[in-house]
Amino acid sequence: MNNVIAAIKRGKSFLVSSHVGPDGDAMASMLAMGWGLEQLGKKVTYFNQDSVPEVLRFLPGSDKVITQLTSQYSFDAAFVMDCGAFKRLGEKFGQFKGYQKLINVDHHASNDRYGDINTVIDDAASTGEVVWAILKKAGCKLTSQIATNIYCTLVTDTGSFRYSNTNAHTLKLAAQMVEAGASPNLVAQNLFESQPYETFVLLGRLLERLQISKDKRYSWSVIYQKDLKETGASYEDTEEFINYPRAIKGVEVAVLFKEMPQNQYKVSLRSKLDVDVSQICAQFQGGGHKKAAACILKGSFEEVSKKIFSSVEKVLK
Numbered sequence: 001m002n003n004v005i006a007a008i009k010r011g012k013s014f015l016v017s018s019h020v021g022p023d024g025d026a027m028a029s030m031l032a033m034g035w036g037l038e039q040l041g042k043k044v045t046y047f048n049q050d051s052v053p054e055v056l057r058f059l060p061g062s063d064k065v066i067t068q069l070t071s072q073y074s075f076d077a078a079f080v081m082d083c084g085a086f087k088r089l090g091e092k093f094g095q096f097k098g099y100q101k102l103i104n105v106d107h108h109a110s111n112d113r114y115g116d117i118n119t120v121i122d123d124a125a126s127t128g129e130v131v132w133a134i135l136k137k138a139g140c141k142l143t144s145q146i147a148t149n150i151y152c153t154l155v156t157d158t159g160s161f162r163y164s165n166t167n168a169h170t171l172k173l174a175a176q177m178v179e180a181g182a183s184p185n186l187v188a189q190n191l192f193e194s195q196p197y198e199t200f201v202l203l204g205r206l207l208e209r210l211q212i213s214k215d216k217r218y219s220w221s222v223i224y225q226k227d228l229k230e231t232g233a234s235y236e237d238t239e240e241f242i243n244y245p246r247a248i249k250g251v252e253v254a255v256l257f258k259e260m261p262q263n264q265y266k267v268s269l270r271s272k273l274d275v276d277v278s279q280i281c282a283q284f285q286g287g288g289h290k291k292a293a294a295c296i297l298k299g300s301f302e303e304v305s306k307k308i309f310s311s312v313e314k315v316l317k
C-alpha cells in the first residue's frame, strides 16, 4: 500500500486499465481510480481494448475510455484492475511499453503478482473496495462519481449483496457510497433492467439446454457460436446467465460452457457452498475465486465437458 501511495505522489501521468471483457468491477474500478487520480491533479488516460459494455455506459467517466494505445503515449505508471494474470489485460496492453511501473490492484486469490507493485487484497469483496482504500489513503475526497463507481463494483461482485463475500463491512462501505451520492436504484436499473431483448432470446436457449447431474449436485448449460448469430445477442450480455444453474436447489457447482472461435470453450464455474472451483480451473490454466472461476479448454463440447465433469466430481467427493 505504501508503495502505491508513493507512486501516486511521484507520478504525473497515469494509465488506468482492466481485464478484457470488463465486468462491473473491472470497469468501475478503473474509472474510480481515474477520478481519484484526476482529483489529485494527475493526467489520466483510460484504456480497455474491449471498450465499455452497453450496460456500463451510465458509469461516470465511461465516455473517456479509449480502445487504442499508440507509441505516442507515455505514463509514469499504469494501474491495472481486477486482473489476476498479465495475459488477461489483452494483446494491445501486452504490446504497449509506454509506462515506467505496472501497478496491479486486485482481489483475486489466484493473482500471480505480475506487477512492479502489487496491491492484492483477497478478502476484499471487489477490486473497487481496494481502489477506495488506496484513494482514501492518498487523500482523495469521496465524490459522487467515485461513489457511484465503487458502489457498482460492490453490487457486481457480491451478486447484489447476496454472495458469501457480503459482510457488515461491505454493507457499511456501500452505505458510505450511497451517502456520497451513489443511487442504488439507478445502478440496479442500469445493470439489471436495461438488457437488450436479444439477451432473453439467448437465455431461452440456455434454459432449454439446462442439465443436472444424476446426484443433482451440479448443473450445466451451453451456448454455441450459432446461438449468437441466430439471436443477435453477444457474450457480453451473458454475464449473469450462470446464476440460473446455480440457483437450482441442491446444486453445489454450476457450469456454463461458451463456445469460442477456433474449437475452444470458455468454461465458467460457480460454487454455492464449500467447493473451491478455482482449484478446478487451475487444473486447466484458468483462475478466479473460490466461488467463481473460469478457464478455457480446446476441443469439442463432448471432450471439454467430460474433462470438466470428471474434475467437478472429484472435488465433490
Ligand SMILES: [Mn+2]
Pocket (backbone or CB within 6 Å): 025, 026, 082, 107, 126, 127, 157
Ligand atoms: Mn472483481
